[in-house]
Amino acid sequence: MAGQWLLVPAARSLYLSATATLLDSLMPPACLLCGDLVQQGHFCSLCKTALTRTWPSAAVACRFCAMPRPREPAASHDERCTLCKSTHQNFDEVIALAIYQGAVREAVVAAKLARHYSLATALGELLGDHVGSYLASSRGSDSSHSRLRTDIVTYVPSHFMRRIHRKGLSGAAAIAREVGRRLALPAESMLRMTRAARKQSMLLDAQRPANVRGAFAVRKRYARPHPDGLKGRHVLLVDDVLTTGSTASEIARVLKDAGAERVTLAVVARAVRR
Numbered sequence: 499m500a501g502q503w504l505l506v507p508a509a510r511s512l513y514l515s516a517t518a519t520l521l522d523s524l525m526p527p528a529c530l531l532c533g534d535l536v537q538q539g540h541f542c543s544l545c546k547t548a549l550t551r552t553w554p555s556a557a558v559a560c561r562f563c564a565m566p567r568p569r570e571p572a573a574s575h576d577e578r579c580t581l582c583k584s585t586h587q588n589f590d591e592v593i594a595l596a597i598y599q600g601a602v603r604e605a606v607v608a609a610k611l612a613r614h615y616s617l618a619t620a621l622g623e624l625l626g627d628h629v630g631s632y633l634a635s636s637r638g639s640d641s642s643h644s645r646l647r648t649d650i651v652t653y654v655p656s657h658f659m660r661r662i663h664r665k666g667l668s669g670a671a672a673i674a675r676e677v678g679r680r681l682a683l684p685a686e687s688m689l690r691m692t693r694a695a696r697k698q699s700m701l702l703d704a705q706r707p708a709n710v711r712g713a714f715a716v717r718k719r720y721a722r723p724h725p726d727g728l729k730g731r732h733v734l735l736v737d738d739v740l741t742t743g744s745t746a747s748e749i750a751r752v753l754k755d756a757g758a759e760r761v762t763l764a765v766v767a768r769a770v771r772r
Contacts, residue, residue, distance in 0.1 A: 530617045531605055540620035548601035550624060563587065564594035564740060564768040587743050588750035589735065589763045595621075595628045598739055598767035606738045606767055609669040618669040621738075621766050622676025629734070629764050630681055648762065649731040651678035652688040654745060655714070674736035677764060683734070689749060690717050698745060706744035714749050716756045729757035734764055741769040 528535060529542040531549075536542050541549065553559065557566035560579040567579045596602045609618035633648070653674035671687070678685025695713045698706050716728070733753050737746060740763065750761040 530620050531601060540616070540623070545601060549596060549605060550628075552597040552599065552602060559592070559594055559768065561591055563743065564592035564765070566597070566770060585743075587747045588754065589743070589746055589761045591762045592740060592768070593629050593632050593762065593764045594740060594768040595625045595765070596767050598769040602767050606669070609673070609738065611669070615672050618672035619676045622673035623680060625673060625736070625764060625766050626677040626680025629677060647732055648681070648683060648734045650688070651681065651683050651685040651734045651736060654735065654737040654749060655687070655689045655691055670737050673738060673766065677734070677736050688717055689714050689752070698741070703742050706742050707748070710745050710748045714752050716752060727757050728753060730759045731757070732760040732762065733758050734762050736764050738765065739767050739769055740765040
C-alpha cells in the first residue's frame with residue numbers, strides 16, 4: 499500500500515495538505531512578480547495592487563473597447579465612446595482587468611513564455627475574479643440575460659511554430675483555463691490558425707487587420723462535439739493584451755460566422771497610447 503496514489507481519498511487529502519505545509523515552511527511562498535514573501539495567494543500586497551488598481555480614479559473603462567473614459571452617469575455605460583464610434587469591432591463587449599503599464603506590462607510579457615506558466619495562471623485567477631465581479635454587478639442593472647450569460651471560454655490561439663519557440667502552452671491558453679475554472683465554465687481550444695501571421699506588435703495599426711484576416715478558423719471537434727456547435731452561444735474570448743483589437747475582432751467574426759450569438763473579450767490589460 500505504499501505510494502500516494504494508493505491512499506484513500508481522505509488520507510490522500512491529509513497527506514497533500516501536510517506536504518504543502520512542510521514545503522511552505524521550508525520554502526515560504528514568494529510573490530510571482532517581485533519575489534518577496536507572501537502571506538497568501540500568488541502576489542504580495544504591493545504587486546497585487548499594482549496589477550489590479552491601474553484605472554485612474556476619475557475614469558472608467560468603456561464597455562465596448564475598454565479604453566478609459568471620464569466617469570459619467572450610469573446611463574452612458576451603454577453609449578459607445580468616441581473611439582468606438584470611429585471604428586468597427588466584431589466583439590460585443592470588453593472586460594479588462596488593468597491598463598498595460600508598469601508591473602502589468604512586466605507580468606504579461608513574462609507570462610507569454612511557457613516556463614512562466616504559474617504566473618499566467620495567477621493572472622488568469624485575477625482576471626477570472628474580475629470578470630465574475632463585473633458580470634455579477636451588471637445583473638442588477640441589465641435585463642439582457644443573453645449579455646450576462648456566458649456559455650464557454652476560449653482563447654486567442656498562436657501558431658504552432660510560435661508555441662515551439664516559446665516551448666509550450668501559450669500564456670493566453672493558461673490564462674483562459676484559469677478564467678474558466680474561476681467562472682465554473684468549460685475552457686476549450688476552439689480555434690486554430692490557418693496560416694502563420696506576423697507579430698501584430700511589429701506592424702503599424704493600419705497593417706494589422708490585413709495581417710490576421712483569414713488567419714483563424716474554428717476547430718472541428720470529433721470526440722466531444724456540441725450538438726448545436728456554436729449556435730446561439732455566448733463565447734468569452736480571452737487574451738492577454740488588447741491594443742487595436744484587430745486580432746480579437748477577426749476571431750469574433752469567425753466565431754459568429756460559425757453560429758455564436760455573442761462574443762465578449764476578456765483581457766488582462768488594455769494598451770493605452772499617449
